[in-house]
Amino acid sequence: MKAYQLVLEGETPRLTVIDLPEPKPAAGQVVVRVRATSLNFRDLMILKGGYARGANYPVVPLSDGAGEVVAVGEGVGRWKTGDRVAATFFQEWRSGPAAPETAGSALGGARDGMLAEQVVLDEEGLVAIPEHLSFEEAATLPCAALTAWQALVWRGKMHAGQTVLLLGTGGVSIFGLQFAKMHGARAMITSGSDEKLARAREMGADFGINYRETPDWEKEVLRLTGGAGVHQVIEVGGAGTFEKSLKSLALNGHLHVVGGVSGFTADAPLGLMIGKLAEIHGIFVGSREMFEAMNRAISLHRMKPQIDRVYSFDEAPEAYAHLQSGAHFGKVVVSVG
Ligand SMILES: NC(=O)c1ccc[n+]([C@@H]2O[C@H](COP(=O)([O-])OP(=O)(O)OC[C@H]3O[C@@H](n4cnc5c(N)ncnc54)[C@H](OP(=O)(O)O)[C@@H]3O)[C@@H](O)[C@H]2O)c1
Incomplete structure (x- = not known):
């Protein structure tokens, strides 16, 4: 499966496409076929190497993505194959106040992110996406x-x-x-x-x-x-x-x-x-508990995120350039597959 990766050349990150083995879920993990991702201002800082909270290069970029569950590991109870999900920005912030380890669990920076055809995540690091939203729309929710x-x-x-x-x-x-x-x-x-x-x-x-x-x-x-x-x-x-x-x-x-x-x-x-x-x-994004509360409100009000433009997976570098230009209104999305 294909993924983008930010690799350091000297001190400068370079965006490159790599082939990775199909992920297999360990106990408690879920494999998600990513259908769409979205970009945030933070992703520009990580692309340029100037993100204050650091990034663990080489890293698969982008915190935000939505897709469907295609495999579950032993003991997974929250999800089954076919469920429509989005990843939480902080994989380790479930509820209550943030903890010292929260920042180190951010996708697309501290940990590998969503700009890949498939990702493997802890079953606790996902939320169900509102039924009325497409994958492109749901992919805009986790950070902004x-x-x-x-x-x-x-x-x-x-x-x-x-x-x-x-x-x-x-x-x-x-x-x-x-x-x-x-x-x-x-x-x-x-x-x-x-x-x-x-x-x-x-x-x-x-x-x-x-x-x-x-x-x-x-x-x-x-x-x-x-x-x-x-x-x-x-x-x-x-x-x-x-x-x-x-x-x-x-x-x-x-x-x-x-x-x-x-x-x-x-x-x-x-x-x-x-x-x-x-x-x-x-304010630092939010917990899974907050994400679930927000999704309930979005579902009740059938609110639709404002998407400026959708790029294909191959056009991810153009999506970055578009966000960088500041021409956008709302969210820039990369569709995957
Ligand atoms: N703390 C957190 O958890 C968190 C989470 C998400 C984002 N952020 C931060 O919040 C900021 C916005 O993120 P985003 O993803 O929403 O960015 P974005 O989509 O790139 O939007 C930035 C917008 O800011 C406006 N802008 C640009 N220069 C400006 C200026 N000098 N004065 C006032 N407005 C200006 C532009 O709007 P117009 O074209 O309409 O002028 C631009 O589209 C970033 O600094 C990001 O790092 C923080």
């Missing part, structure tokens, strides 16, 4: 969707009448928009593109702000909220946006520190944090 869910719903306890702010129209933020509408919240979203803002409005965004035309967008957020600010921000921008996000926040609001598309090191404006009585959460 769960990150937005953990932030807004699990930690931020989003509820009807709140206002939330999403930055940019990438994977995490578009899921944030969809979860906000699902919960009856008002959603504001920024983008560097008017065309993308128009698409976000079609999906239910109540306000869109172009951060290129309005670089002081935090003032616009405050104006649009009558000076009150927003109850929650998913902070994916990092260096260039952290302070603006904090200024956009309502008193006692939740600021979810998720990413750094404009850099991962920002000044910490301590006075603002204190003055806003801000609840600041570091």
Whole structure:
């Protein structure tokens, strides 16, 4: 079976296709025929060799994938052949708080990931995918969707009448928009593109702000909220946006520190944090328990992930290039087989 692998040449990872033996499940393991995978910003960092939490090269890339169970090992009770499943980002984070070993169980970095025709995983590292979703749609859920869910719903306890702010129209933020509408919240979203803002409005965004035309967008957020600010921000921008996000926040609001598309090191404006009585959460994807709760909501609301473009397995390098270009809206998917 074929798989992609990131191999170090000197210090630089190179994406290559390799042939691996068909995986066989040991006791408690399941073989999944991967049908689709999706890319995240993190995968670009792992491709370039600059991922802060490291990667164990050579490594099969991509954390996110969905497929069907084709073989089960001895003693497997959770799954049978033919079940439609997605892998959990952290193979060892089942429920409750994260543990020291959680980060070391991340697929597509610490451990081999999903950009392969088949993978073998512990039966505990999988969730059932919502019935109404295709494999391509389900493959978008493990990282970006769960990150937005953990932030807004699990930690931020989003509820009807709140206002939330999403930055940019990438994977995490578009899921944030969809979860906000699902919960009856008002959603504001920024983008560097008017065309993308128009698409976000079609999906239910109540306000869109172009951060290129309005670089002081935090003032616009405050104006649009009558000076009150927003109850929650998913902070994916990092260096260039952290302070603006904090200024956009309502008193006692939740600021979810998720990413750094404009850099991962920002000044910490301590006075603002204190003055806003801000609840600041570091968010790292989520547990299987959170994933299962999110899937129940997605099923109930028959929510469909926003896929920008689907590439074939052979076109995986083009999928990376497309994500890198920033032209996408929502998720970039690689179909497998
Ligand atoms: N902590 C976690 O568990 C976790 C999980 C997932 C992702 N992340 C992090 O969250 C961030 C987003 O990830 P993603 O997968 O959603 O990325 P993505 O799909 O690549 O989306 C990034 C989007 O950010 C917007 N953007 C780019 N430069 C910007 C800037 N200077 N200011 C504001 N917005 C800007 C762009 O939207 P427009 O084109 O609309 O402007 C772009 O499409 C990354 O830093 C990633 O590492 C963290």
